[in-house]
Amino acid sequence: MLRDELGPYFGEFGGRFVPESLIAALDELDTAYTTAKTDPMFQAELAQLHATYTGRPSIITEVPRFAEHAGGARVILKREDLNHTGSHKINNVLGQALLARRLGKTRLIAETGAGQHGVATATAAALFGMSCVVYMGEVDTERQALNVARMRLLGAEVVPVKTGSRTLKDAINDALRDWVANVADTHYLLGTVAGPHPFPVMVRDFHKIIGEEARRQVLDLTGRLPDAVTACVGGGSNAMGIFHAFLDDPDVALYGYEAAGEGHLTEKHAATITRGRPGVLHGARSYMLQDEDGQTIESHSISAGLDYPGVGPEHAWLNDIGRASYLPITDDEAMQALRLLSRTEGIIPAIESAHALAGTMKLGMELGPEAVILVNLSGRGDKDMETAGAYFELFDAEAAK
Amino acid sequence: MSRVETVIAARKAAGSGALVGYLPVGFPDLQTSIDAAVALVENGVDIIELGLPYSDPVMDGPVIQRATQAALADGFKLGHGFDAVAAISARVDAPILVMTYWNPVLQYGVDRFADDLLAAGGAGLITPDLVADEAAGWLAASDRTGLDRVFLAAPSSTDARLRQSVEKSRGFVYAVSTMGITGARADVDQAARALVARLRTAGSTSACVGVGISTGDQVREVLGYADGAIVGSALVSALADGGVQAVARAAAALAAGTVATGPASE
Ligand SMILES: Cc1ncc(COP(=O)(O)O)c(C=O)c1O
Numbered sequence: 001m002l003r004d005e006l007g008p009y010f011g012e013f014g015g016r017f018v019p020e021s022l023i024a025a026l027d028e029l030d031t032a033y034t035t036a037k038t039d040p041m042f043q044a045e046l047a048q049l050h051a052t053y054t055g056r057p058s059i060i061t062e063v064p065r066f067a068e069h070a071g072g073a074r075v076i077l078k079r080e081d082l083n084h085t086g087s088h089k090i091n092n093v094l095g096q097a098l099l100a101r102r103l104g105k106t107r108l109i110a111e112t113g114a115g116q117h118g119v120a121t122a123t124a125a126a127l128f129g130m131s132c133v134v135y136m137g138e139v140d141t142e143r144q145a146l147n148v149a150r151m152r153l154l155g156a157e158v159v160p161v162k163t164g165s166r167t168l169k170d171a172i173n174d175a176l177r178d179w180v181a182n183v184a185d186t187h188y189l190l191g192t193v194a195g196p197h198p199f200p201v202m203v204r205d206f207h208k209i210i211g212e213e214a215r216r217q218v219l220d221l222t223g224r225l226p227d228a229v230t231a232c233v234g235g236g237s238n239a240m241g242i243f244h245a246f247l248d249d250p251d252v253a254l255y256g257y258e259a260a261g262e263g264h265l266t267e268k269h270a271a272t273i274t275r276g277r278p279g280v281l282h283g284a285r286s287y288m289l290q291d292e293d294g295q296t297i298e299s300h301s302i303s304a305g306l307d308y309p310g311v312g313p314e315h316a317w318l319n320d321i322g323r324a325s326y327l328p329i330t331d332d333e334a335m336q337a338l339r340l341l342s343r344t345e346g347i348i349p350a351i352e353s354a355h356a357l358a359g360t361m362k363l364g365m366e367l368g369p370e371a372v373i374l375v376n377l378s379g380r381g382d383k384d385m386e387t388a389g390a391y392f393e394l395f396d397a398e399a400a401k
Numbered sequence: 402m403s404r405v406e407t408v409i410a411a412r413k414a415a416g417s418g419a420l421v422g423y424l425p426v427g428f429p430d431l432q433t434s435i436d437a438a439v440a441l442v443e444n445g446v447d448i449i450e451l452g453l454p455y456s457d458p459v460m461d462g463p464v465i466q467r468a469t470q471a472a473l474a475d476g477f478k479l480g481h482g483f484d485a486v487a488a489i490s491a492r493v494d495a496p497i498l499v500m501t502y503w504n505p506v507l508q509y510g511v512d513r514f515a516d517d518l519l520a521a522g523g524a525g526l527i528t529p530d531l532v533a534d535e536a537a538g539w540l541a542a543s544d545r546t547g548l549d550r551v552f553l554a555a556p557s558s559t560d561a562r563l564r565q566s567v568e569k570s571r572g573f574v575y576a577v578s579t580m581g582i583t584g585a586r587a588d589v590d591q592a593a594r595a596l597v598a599r600l601r602t603a604g605s606t607s608a609c610v611g612v613g614i615s616t617g618d619q620v621r622e623v624l625g626y627a628d629g630a631i632v633g634s635a636l637v638s639a640l641a642d643g644g645v646q647a648v649a650r651a652a653a654a655l656a657a658g659t660v661a662t663g664p665a666s667e
Binding site: 015016017018019020021023024025163164169170173176177180181182183184279280281282283290292293294295296 | 455456457458459460462466470473478479503504505506507508509529530531532534535552553554555556557558559562566577580581582
């Protein structure tokens with residue numbers, strides 16, 4: 001069963017490529033997680049938080065007016081945008097924060113790109129009375145300024161990272177450096193299905209509730225499984241979360257949409273599986289964008305949350321065994337889909353999630369009106385108003401001053 | 402015994418221990434980095450740790466990050482690393498260990514990397530983000546070529562992992578002095594002394610302490626219980642601030658700590 005993969009390797013991907021100093025902490029985390037997985041107390045605590053704090057189960061919404069632009073297929077959104085803090089990220093954060101508390105850690109650190117993972121981590125730290133430091137590339141602190149303010153309001157310290165490409169990849173480097181130095185009292189709350197084992201498996205497991213709920217909900221609504229499940233892929237957590245429940249349903253096609261920036265054939269993209277090749281980045285072997293010397297190439301995307309030159313190892317494996325397909329979506333395709341969903345359905349998606357919507361439009365035209373497509377709407381667009389406002393010239397010239 | 406082990410053993414026999422000096426290739430430019438490495442040896446450094454600049458150096462603090470980023474921005478290519486090894490070994494006898502994050506080796510091809518390093522005159526590799534558990538390809542290539550392989554040991558490592566680091570390493574085991582990244586520190590951790598004692602129990606006869614060491618006094622203190630002292634950021638700072646002359650002076654000051662002064666500090 002494809003659903004039974006436990007790591008540390010997915011085929012030839014995954015593993016632990018980290019300094020020796022971190023191995024003990026990874027082992028400690030792995031043991032704690034393995035225990036928690038089958039501990040009814042832990043599961044009950046997490047379920048309670050989902051029900052009374054996050055707002056789970058998240059609903060599904062069928063979007064027929066949007067679907068007219070997707071070949072007339074039935075399009076159903078899994079509404080992770082309605083979760084507390086505005087995206088799927090909270091699922092993983094609450095799970096890991098509970099684990100950190102069990103381990104006696106009093107300080108949470110995190111990387112963030114779009115700021116959604118940082119906001120979710122700052123939220124959990126506030127809820128559990130822990131201190132919190134969030135590393136965020138300087139470029140991202142500018143384009144996601146609203147989320148910087150949210151994190152600070154929640155009591156977190158936000159550290160703008162000024163090295164390298166000053167985006168998500170460099171934020172992860174700094175978080176790893178912090179963790180090496182402070183591992184005794186600090187948990188590194190990694191925000192996607194990348195990194196060294198056990199993160200890819202653990203983060204996936206905390207998100208697989210998305211697909212488990214959605215599978216039942218779609219069955220209830222349509223009486224059958226969807227023909228395809230779609231999601232955007234940055235590191236790949238929302239995609240693994242919704243894919244996982246369907247991995248062993250061979251008739252359900254799985255599509256991950258990567259950020260193609262200005263085009264996956266240009267040099268300005270973040271289409272890691274489409275354009276990258278296997279290598280080691282941030283502790284795991286997976287696909288990555290790199291030059292011939294193995295130096296990481298900077299990625300580009302209008303969406304901070306997808307602007308990452310790596311991808312989780314389980315996706316690399318699902319790609320190589322042909323179980324899931326990964327396709328590029330440009331900045332403009334995503335922005336058009338963002339506006340379209342807003343205007344046809346009154347739902348403003350995150351730019352990340354808009355990549356999944358744009359992919360779904362193309363897929364729907366291929367599959368036709370008989371098809372049912374389930375889309376993971378991973379987050380809401382409030383954080384992106386600055387970018388969207390500039391892109392579509394929505395601000396009055398006067399007000400902009 | 403490998404060349405590195407031979408050098409360390411000779412320094413121990415003389416009542417002291419080895420000084421290992423780190424500099425990155427290509428900083429501030431290729432030729433100056435070669436001249437600076439030669440100057441290290443001419444001023445008392447026993448073993449050169451030559452760093453290959455990498456885009457995502459998670460073990461490195463700000464000083465080394467700045468230097469290696471500058472080298473990359475200036476056009477560093479992996480081939481320059483082999484050129485530098487060859488150029489340095491043509492001028493001085495000290496063994497050269499190349500310090501590199503793992504992905505560049507993986508992309509170059511582990512066997513091809515080993516062959517080219519050997520051909521250039523290199524002694525082996527220090528691999529900060531490759532633990533022995535993931536190193537099957539490199540264990541085979543280093544056995545085939547006889548190159549040294551230096552794995553890390555940390556204060557947080559279990560006894561079983563220390564034994565593994567000792568068993569799999571050749572040349573020396575890199576004892577990470579403190580839980581943290583590279584950079585000068587006023588106090589070299591007590592943790593280093595405890596770690597070296599644990600490495601001895603695990604069977605190590607060749608353990609060098611690195612991370613945080615920046616003065617001759619610290620070198621002397623470390624050599625009181627370890628077989629070698631590794632200095633990086635202090636040398637890189639000197640090179641950045643005052644060029645080859647400054648790095649030569651810094652090396653000489655550090656080497657003063659390797660002069661046997663009667664009974665060791667214990
Ligand atoms: C709303 C939203 N979707 C998707 C992502 C991308 O992450 P992942 O691929 O791990 O789901 C982010 C990351 O910031 C996000 O905020």
